[in-house]
Amino acid sequence: MSGVWPWLAVAALGAYHGIDPSMGWLFAVALGLQEKRSSRVVWALAPIALGHLVSIGVVVAIVASLQTTVAVEWLRPAGALALILFGVFRFLRPRAHPRWVAMRVNFGELALWSFLMASAHGAGLMLFPILLGMNPASAGPHAHHMAAMAHGASAAQAVAVVILHTSAMVAVMGAIALVVYERVGLAILRSAWINLDIIWSGALVAAGVLSFAI
């Protein structure tokens, strides 16, 4: 895996999280409806993005640092197994979500909520095979320290992954939130909210299997 594809995959995963109502856009719309102003919808995007960014950032940082200390022969199967097990867990217990009960939230609370939802979802874990598949040689002048490693993203690449993923998520999430708030209305939830949990748990397992193969 090289070239533009890993970056497209990172962005696509971000967009996917942007589409998922339980990752934030629905909360943003709810806050707007509750206070009857669209500025509240826009306000909500920043803390939701921050919480999501920190959640995947933690996973990416762990993977990136492990790459420098653990041989890829060990890291790859361990990560793959984690993905598969987590996917199976999400499938068996789709409602093992944080028991958050609060509509009235400030910036910090909404960021914490977003962090918990993304973490419980395994959002960062999904980036593991992509990070592992990246070629550090293409990462610019600072990559030479890590060039000895056969696989894996450089620190700069890791940061870029987190920013790209979160940006894609916020762009999609914000667009959906505003369109639903201003035009479409929430009735669409009843028909369009397919069970993304099932898709996501399947994707986690598939990504785990794929990690063995990369």
Place this chain on the structure above:
Amino acid sequence: MALWKPDQTFYPSPKMAMSAPREKLAYVVAFNPDARNGKHDALCVLDLDPGSRTYGQIVGRTEVTGVGDELHHFGWNACSAALCPYAPHPHIERRYLIVPGLRSSRMYVFDTKPDPRSPRIVRVIEPEEIAERTGYSRPHTIHCGPDAIYVSALGTPAGDGPGGIFLLDHESFDVLGRWEVDRGPQYFAYDFWWHLGHDVVVTSEWGTPNMIENGVVPDLLLGGKYGHALHVWDLRRRKHVKSLDIGAENQMVLELRPSHDPTKTYGFAGVVISTKDLSASIWLWDRKGDDWSIRKVIEIPSEPADPAALPPALKPFKAVPPLITDINLSLDDRFLYISCWGTGDFKQYDVSDPYNPKLTGNIRLGGIVSHAAHPRGGALNGAPQMVEMSRDGKRIYFSNSLYGAWDAQFYPEGVKGWVAKVDANPSGGMTLDNEFFIKFEGERPHQIRLEGGDASSDSYCYP
């Protein structure tokens, strides 16, 4: 198994829920007043499909395993609150009815899916399990919350207070524990509901089990010892915020109907009786700024009566108290319905301006003195009591019994069970459905739940 699309009985907002299809079935609990004969209480199924040959009849009946449970209120495992944005799980099914026995504290879980006309018991939660995990007993109101099933309980296993709220897992139905972290001065419990848009819970007060289980105690009543306050809580922190005391002469604050619109912070509470003049009343709570307040918005006077026509408990007063025992609010927060179980009145008020309700309809059936007749049922006893309304606000069903030990005091001849129906005009006014009358032989129907949800089954997070 999880659904692929959201359960189609869930609606984001109360307004959207008003466009839900017409109900074809209702579930009604039937209480057997004489447990000594060994008969069981049952969950009955009513056919409400006008196109059906068995319309207006009891088409299903599932007996519970215990004896003397006194099935009373009940509710669904899941509802529109599953769409709430902070903990969404919309692919769960509205499928199970959680049915507590108010006297036994045993809770039955019925599965309505394999055959909606023949619900089956899939789990029994024993009173010991509830007592051990929560310290509570006498489970009453059920609401499907955003994160769990919430259940109110009248008191402790010994029959004293405090009563409160406990939680059930909305998948496994395991008893999770007591809800309150800081109950402040709250001691009595009865009903509860919430303003989900504001993270606020409101609870009401009846009395401890020891104060009610042998009938209303005149000394306690005249001494103002039954509940006379509402409690406002922080839903998130599970903390008591404020008590709204309405004065000791206003005895027993029972049913709570907060505005369905989650952006609003007002709601209605029914008060059974005033010790001053036997009147009954409706109180409006509301928040202005950060301060909660409560005021009386409806007062229904007692009616003078010949002592010879009154039960022993009422003879000295020479009057029939209205006894507001249940209320219901349409999903558009426009019409409030009130059951006066003493006089037999069933009242409709336009509460578009909640501070100034306007009486828009009145129907009388049964009643302690009037025994007002139904064309299909003749002279009736009991009176409109548990009231339930379709989501579109057009059809209202009610049953006529209150609570075993209290039925005997107000209707000593023994309440003969029935369910009747009223058709509401969307712009105000209502008419009795002269054809619809369901008689219960030897049993007393209590709460009614409509298939797919009704006007008191669901909570909404979006306006």
